[in-house]
Amino acid sequence: MERFAAGEPEAVRDLYGRYGRAVFTVAMSALGNRHLAEEAVQLTFLQAWRAAARFDISRDPAPWLYAIARRASVDVFRRERRHGGGVPLDHDSDIAVLPESFEATWRAWEIRLALDAMPDKYREVVEATHYLGMSHEQTAARLGLPLGTVKSRAHRAHRDLAKRLSHLEEATA
Amino acid sequence: MKCDDARAAFLAGQVGRAESEHLETCAECRAEMPSLLETRRIMESATFWEEPPADLEDRIVGLVAGPGPKKEPAEKPPRWQLAVVGAAAVVALLLGVFLVQRTPSPDWEVALPGTAEAPLAVGVVSGWNEPGGTRMTLDIEGLPPAPNGFFYEFWLSAGDLHISAGTFTEAQGVELWVGVTRAEFPRLWITLEPIDEDESPSGVNVMDTA
Numbered sequence: 001m002e003r004f005a006a007g008e009p010e011a012v013r014d015l016y017g018r019y020g021r022a023v024f025t026v027a028m029s030a031l032g033n034r035h036l037a038e039e040a041v042q043l044t045f046l047q048a049w050r051a052a053a054r055f056d057i058s059r060d061p062a063p064w065l066y067a068i069a070r071r072a073s074v075d076v077f078r079r080e081r082r083h084g085g086g087v088p089l090d091h092d093s094d095i096a097v098l099p100e101s102f103e104a105t106w107r108a109w110e111i112r113l114a115l116d117a118m119p120d121k122y123r124e125v126v127e128a129t130h131y132l133g134m135s136h137e138q139t140a141a142r143l144g145l146p147l148g149t150v151k152s153r154a155h156r157a158h159r160d161l162a163k164r165l166s167h168l169e170e171a172t173a
Numbered sequence: 174m175k176c177d178d179a180r181a182a183f184l185a186g187q188v189g190r191a192e193s194e195h196l197e198t199c200a201e202c203r204a205e206m207p208s209l210l211e212t213r214r215i216m217e218s219a220t221f222w223e224e225p226p227a228d229l230e231d232r233i234v235g236l237v238a239g240p241g242p243k244k245e246p247a248e249k250p251p252r253w254q255l256a257v258v259g260a261a262a263v264v265a266l267l268l269g270v271f272l273v274q275r276t277p278s279p280d281w282e283v284a285l286p287g288t289a290e291a292p293l294a295v296g297v298v299s300g301w302n303e304p305g306g307t308r309m310t311l312d313i314e315g316l317p318p319a320p321n322g323f324f325y326e327f328w329l330s331a332g333d334l335h336i337s338a339g340t341f342t343e344a345q346g347v348e349l350w351v352g353v354t355r356a357e358f359p360r361l362w363i364t365l366e367p368i369d370e371d372e373s374p375s376g377v378n379v380m381d382t383a
């Protein structure tokens with residue numbers, strides 16, 4: 001973060017390596033379109049880069065970067081809405097409303113960061129469970145692992161995830 | 174059964190009799206249920222698992238390293254220069270400063286007066302038309318730092334449609350980028366916004382070209 005704040009272009013790689021996927025997740029959950037999400041991710045890092053000199057490097061950059069990502073997504077969304085692009089129009093409102101709420105994109109960001117912090121062997125089990133909708137047996141067959149290994153990894157991964165996300169309030173709370 | 178194990182099972186969607194019984198007796202886990210279900214809902218959407226393209230990192234590094242703005246913290250005009258001259262003179266002065274500092278000079282500049290909420294504030298917005306949007310710098314005097322719990326937000330507006338160009342807490346050396354042009358969004362203004370989840374210009378209007 002120090003190199004980033006000092007304006008070294010290569011330091012963008014470090015920040016992207018840590019947060020790029022989570023920024024993309026926020027943009028995708030807000031915009032639902034890969035092309036627009038890529039644009040929002042570029043905008044996010046560009047704006048973060050331009051604001052880097054004013055960033056307090058003793059602080060955790062994650063909430064700061066999330067705020068920029070969310071706002072960049074909103075900007076892309078509003079522009080697309082104005083030009084009649086691939087985002088829904090809401091004629092009753094002057095301000096565009098994203099399909100996913102602030103709470104939901106924040107949660108998606110936190111989940112993505114929690115998964116990124118996990119060893120691959122746990123993350124792949126979570127992905128098979130939720131993304132592919134697989135049972136433990138199917139996951140074991142897909143990954144070529146004993147059933148008991150899949151069960152224990154799934155349990156540990158979900159326990160870890162539940163703990164890491166326990167600070168999040170329920171969306172409607 | 175421990176709470177951690179019960180919650181793991183709920184999150185995984187692997188709920189058996191032991192977990193159900195635990196839920197009946199544990200108010201804390203019952204309170205966590207909506208949050209666990211919301212997390213599961215998000216993880217079950219295909220959108221959540223989309224991966225960014227492999228070349229996106231290089232594109233971003235190219236954007237920040239390529240021709241275009243570099244941060245110039247040491248090259249800002251000294252504050253006293255701005256403090257002693259009026260708004261009209263600021264435009265002329267900054268134009269001169271930017272001609273020396275930047276190539277090319279800004280595509281447009283506009284004076285940004287303070288509203289009745291910030292009568293001492295005076296500033297100039299300089300804009301560069303770039304592919305896909307507009308880069309702007311703010312040179313503002315007389316606007317105090319945003320108080321705790323608030324930030325300033327810079328807006329471009331066309332009628333009732335408002336685009337945020339970014340936020341800041343201190344008006345010194347602010348650079349902004351927005352994916353629209355000033356020709357489309359002629360009104361430039363700044364609000365003082367509370368830190369909340371409202372993403373519309375809901376705060377106090379402190380500076381405005383309108």
Ligand SMILES: [Zn+2]
Pocket residue numbers: 175176177179195199200201202203
């Ligand atoms: Zn419990």
